[in-house]
Amino acid sequence: MSEPVLATHGLCKRFGALSATDNVSIDLQPGEIHAVIGPNGAGKSTLIAQICGGLRPDAGRVELLGRDVSQLNTKARAQQGLGRTFQISALAMEDTVLENAILGAIGAAGRPWRFWRPVLKDTDLRERAMAALERVDLTEHAGKRTADLSHGQRRQLEVAVALTLSPKVFVMDEPMAGLGAEGSKQMTSFLDGLRREAPILLVEHDMDAVFALADRITVLVYGRVIATGSVKDIRQSAAVKEAYLGESA
Amino acid sequence: MIAERWINGTVIAGILAVLAYAILADEPFTITLLTRVTILALAAVGLNIALGIGGLVSLGHAAFFGLGGYAMGILASHAQTFTPLDLGLFTLPGTKSMPVIWLVAVIISALAAWIIGLLSLRTTGVYFIMITLAFGQMFFYFSISWSAYGGEDGLSIYVRNGFPGVNTLVPAQFFAVCFVALCLALVLFHRLQASPFGLALNAARQVPERVETVGLNPMRLKLVAFIISGAITGLAGALFADLNRFVSPTMFSWQLSGELIVLIIIGGVGRLMGPVIGACLFVALEHWLGGLTDFWHIWLGVILLVIVLFARGGLIGLLTGKEGAHV
Ligand SMILES: Nc1ncnc2c1ncn2[C@@H]1O[C@H](COP(=O)(O)OP(=O)(O)O)[C@@H](O)[C@H]1O
Ligand SMILES: [Mg+2]
Numbered sequence: 177m178s179e180p181v182l183a184t185h186g187l188c189k190r191f192g193a194l195s196a197t198d199n200v201s202i203d204l205q206p207g208e209i210h211a212v213i214g215p216n217g218a219g220k221s222t223l224i225a226q227i228c229g230g231l232r233p234d235a236g237r238v239e240l241l242g243r244d245v246s247q248l249n250t251k252a253r254a255q256q257g258l259g260r261t262f263q264i265s266a267l268a269m270e271d272t273v274l275e276n277a278i279l280g281a282i283g284a285a286g287r288p289w290r291f292w293r294p295v296l297k298d299t300d301l302r303e304r305a306m307a308a309l310e311r312v313d314l315t316e317h318a319g320k321r322t323a324d325l326s327h328g329q330r331r332q333l334e335v336a337v338a339l340t341l342s343p344k345v346f347v348m349d350e351p352m353a354g355l356g357a358e359g360s361k362q363m364t365s366f367l368d369g370l371r372r373e374a375p376i377l378l379v380e381h382d383m384d385a386v387f388a389l390a391d392r393i394t395v396l397v398y399g400r401v402i403a404t405g406s407v408k409d410i411r412q413s414a415a416v417k418e419a420y421l422g423e424s425a
Numbered sequence: 426m427i428a429e430r431w432i433n434g435t436v437i438a439g440i441l442a443v444l445a446y447a448i449l450a451d452e453p454f455t456i457t458l459l460t461r462v463t464i465l466a467l468a469a470v471g472l473n474i475a476l477g478i479g480g481l482v483s484l485g486h487a488a489f490f491g492l493g494g495y496a497m498g499i500l501a502s503h504a505q506t507f508t509p510l511d512l513g514l515f516t517l518p519g520t521k522s523m524p525v526i527w528l529v530a531v532i533i534s535a536l537a538a539w540i541i542g543l544l545s546l547r548t549t550g551v552y553f554i555m556i557t558l559a560f561g562q563m564f565f566y567f568s569i570s571w572s573a574y575g576g577e578d579g580l581s582i583y584v585r586n587g588f589p590g591v592n593t594l595v596p597a598q599f600f601a602v603c604f605v606a607l608c609l610a611l612v613l614f615h616r617l618q619a620s621p622f623g624l625a626l627n628a629a630r631q632v633p634e635r636v637e638t639v640g641l642n643p644m645r646l647k648l649v650a651f652i653i654s655g656a657i658t659g660l661a662g663a664l665f666a667d668l669n670r671f672v673s674p675t676m677f678s679w680q681l682s683g684e685l686i687v688l689i690i691i692g693g694v695g696r697l698m699g700p701v702i703g704a705c706l707f708v709a710l711e712h713w714l715g716g717l718t719d720f721w722h723i724w725l726g727v728i729l730l731v732i733v734l735f736a737r738g739g740l741i742g743l744l745t746g747k748e749g750a751h752v
Contacts, residue, residue: 254640283639288625
């Protein structure tokens with residue numbers, strides 16, 4: 177295997193008596209989609225928060241592009257090339273769809289300290305934002321207030337904002353959540369193409385999507401990795417069936 | 426529904442119409458009232474950057490208003506007694522020049538906003554409100570005990586300070602100076618709100634975690650907004666002191682901080698002209714109702730209550746039919 181793009185080493189996080197992340201070491205190789213699955217409350221979002229910098233682990237470290245980023249905050253990790261989407265859409269609801277995408281473009285350019293020129297007249301930012309919106313089919317909704325979008329469209333915008341950053345790694349927390357069958361299918365084919373740009377650490381509940389996309393799957397239960405392997409390995413694993421697939425399928 | 430542009434134009438035209446009337450009818454007191462509106466509006470435009478765009482409910486903006494006022498009072502009092510201002514390492518002459526006083530007022534209040542912001546922005550919500558209130562009160566009590574500059578009694582300045590090419594002793598001319606300052610601040614607010622900084626700040630108010638994940642620092646954005654905001658309110662304080670030719674600890678009072686917030690809520694939070702409309706209404710009520718009853722604040726409270734309950738976008742929101750400042 178080549179040098180991983182993203183790796184965690186022995187991450188641990190406790191909330192009181194609850195061990196939400198228990199010695200988790202996973203990695204993401206160039207060009208792959210590595211899915212993390214597990215029942216509700218398994219600690220998937222907590223793991224992502226530690227990878228992205230929102231939550232400090234009690235122990236362990238996070239490496240991004242071969243560099244230890246454990247001490248960096250969310251902002252700095254984003255600047256290093258980490259593109260994240262949230263399980264619950266974190267968008268500026270009062271703003272337009274375009275403005276949300278432009279926020280990403282401002283972040284990518286790293287220059288928010290411009291106080292005078294109207295941002296909507298900045299062609300660089302605008303083009304970058306529109307390009308991202310086009311890729312997730314939101315072009316015609318660019319002028320809409322984000323609060324007026326459907327749930328599915330918000331999920332698409334969530335991805336578009338990450339796209340504006342041209343990240344080196346995507347970390348996505350349940351991008352299909354609440355999308356419905358048709359929406360999930362579209363998102364699946366979109367992510368399938370996206371892996372050519374940057375590898376994806378994909379936390380997902382939708383098993384069809386995971387089995388269709390993942391190069392590798394890691395199964396998390398009670399904060400612990402109980403299995404890692406190819407789609408075939410995981411499908412056949414008795415431990416996984418018992419702990420997880422058995423109860424949902 | 427009425428377009429916001431029309432409302433904005435009407436407000437400005439209305440202020441100028443009252444001015445024209447006051448000049449023709451020779452009512453200097455009306456001009457003084459208008460000047461009061463203008464200066465309070467300026468202070469609130471400053472606060473509107475922090476509160477309206479950045480979502481920072483500062484109950485301590487009187488600190489900057491007072492600092493601007495005392496910058497004026499101290500510099501002018503040294504000038505009128507011909508004693509230099511002793512700063513330990515060196516001495517400074519006093520001055521009666523408005524541009525110099527403004528520069529000092531802006532720098533001092535920006536510095537204060539920087540320090541207060543650095544310490545307060547670690548907190549959010551009610552804690553932020555309380556910390557900014559505490560800072561405001563610190564300045565208030567300090568000014569009361571600062572006997573060198575009048576303590577509780579404040580400082581009187583006998584002649585209004587000068588502005589090159591303007592006779593500031595003529596009410597209409599002093600009004601013009603204040604009005605131009607307000608218009609410049611409004612232009613700044615307008616540009617800022619539409620700028621990349623404004624967009625990022627507005628997002629930092631709504632979803633700070635999103636702003637971080639695109640590689641920006643929401644705290645830093647808010648801090649810069651707080652500094653700009655404090656500087657503008659400080660400038661308003663210097664003008665207010667010049668209007669009254671008097672500075673006292675009441676400029677630091679938390680009631681004033683509260684009134685600035687009320688002005689903005691009544692007019693419309695984050696709206697360009699929200700502070701101006703709020704200031705017009707506030708001074709009108711203070712003048713008309715204040716003449717009838719000492720309890721006019723009750724009526725202000727009733728208006729505030731109605732607006733908070735039934736018109737979240739303030740008067741501008743009500744007239745335009747759009748609750749939010751954006752879109
Ligand atoms: N900030 C927190 N404080 C206390 N407990 C938390 C906190 N965040 C998550 N948890 C708990 O940690 C466990 C893992 O949560 P989470 O990572 O959200 O799971 P998942 O995303 O896999 O559904 C859950 O039991 C949850 O209740
Ligand atoms: Mg989750």
